[in-house]
Amino acid sequence: MSSVIVSATEPRDPIISVRNSLRTGVCGVEAVISALEGPLAGAIFDAVKLMLGIKGRVIVTGMGKSGHVGGKLAATFASTGTPSFFVHPAEASHGDLGMITEQDAVLALSWSGETPELSNLIQYSRRYNVPLIAITCGADSALARAADIALVLPRIEEACPHGLAPTTSTLLQMAIGDALAVALLEARGFSANDFGVFHPGGKLGATLRYVREIMHQGDAMPLIASRTSMREALVLMTAKGFGALGIEDGEGRLIGIITDGDLRRHLDGDLLALSVDDVMTHSPKSISSDMLAAKALEVLNASAITAVFVVDDGRTVGILHLHDLLRIGTA
The missing domain is CATH 3.40.50.10490 (Glucose-6-phosphate isomerase like protein; domain 1)
Structure with a gap:
């Protein structure tokens, strides 16, 4: 040899x-x-x-x-x-x-x-x-x-x-x-959507999923009406566990959001005596249900937020958390 x-x-x-x-x-x-x-x-x-x-x-x-x-x-x-x-x-x-x-x-x-x-x-x-x-x-x-x-x-x-x-x-x-x-x-x-048809697996497949496939809907959404007291709002915000609370007007449109940061900014006053309108951040950022998960991750990262509401045709249809993107492998 x-x-x-x-x-x-x-x-x-x-x-x-x-x-x-x-x-x-x-x-x-x-x-x-x-x-x-x-x-x-x-x-x-x-x-x-x-x-x-x-x-x-x-x-x-x-x-x-x-x-x-x-x-x-x-x-x-x-x-x-x-x-x-x-x-x-x-x-x-x-x-x-x-x-x-x-x-x-x-x-x-x-x-x-x-x-x-x-x-x-x-x-x-x-x-x-x-x-x-x-x-x-x-x-x-x-x-x-x-x-x-x-x-x-x-x-x-x-x-x-x-x-x-x-x-x-x-x-x-x-x-x-x-x-x-x-x-x-x-x-x-x-298109990227066509690409997703051929790549359903792994991290690539996860990034090509739609927001509507992974968002939380219905009773899972932390939503409350305008002019609600902060005492009631805190109970709901804690129960839902997203670290965020959406505020809707009388016609069901998202007009504001309350996050942990908003709560910290009002700790020096009598927070429980206020209404959600006094505490919320107006005109909150939102995404659409037909957005790709990868794009939604970009929105969260660019805005330094962990949750975002999903709005279609002026109506709140869901909420997406960073943990949802982690769970499917996008982030």
Whole structure:
């Protein structure tokens, strides 16, 4: 059994190595941006138009490190409104070509454009008129020549000091693929609400829930009528446990709020002899029930408050506490 012999040289400062790798990557991305002044821009425009127009899915494929990038890109497309999945080129030659239909489009990644494992899939796409988009740096490669649209990226230096391990090249493939996904998202008018449909789990799913799904409603709301005595108000405020009390006028509109801070400001006087109108903060901040939880959290943080009333069409329909956002994982 053979072993790899590593020469005993002085190890390089890892910070220098990391900094140089990142700089190389930045130079690569800047080269792609510069290339948008040339034919690459037209190819990207055509690629986005093509992917928007198909009735099927974007089939992403690639071998080796390009394949790993392709798997991630397929997931990004799918989660941002462009139906997509990854087909491994080797498996495609053993039956998975049946996953690809004439209504689909193939997005093939190969830095050299000469990946032999892609040949059967390329031939299949040509035989059945399946649109083929290439991401490659090989302008005259077999993949680029076969493709309907070739996104030819500039040849760049790999961050690998030997120029062998795909590093900067995979970064550029990922960057251009993500950029395509964003362009498609914006062209479709894909909203944060749409995003939430595909991301119901985890912290991301929590931030995309609506306030109406987590707010407290009905008898749980700490509401009291204008001109009520503070003695009665304190009893209700303590019982509800939100640290806040909403004051409504005769028509059910929220006109004020009493918080712990308001109570502290009136401790020097005879608090119990006052009415809620004497103590409340007028025109309190409110949110709507169709606001996303993430936005509601921004409101609470920006205002340095822990609870906010939910008002729709002038009517108080709920109350949301910071603890509710903590409970579902938004905060």
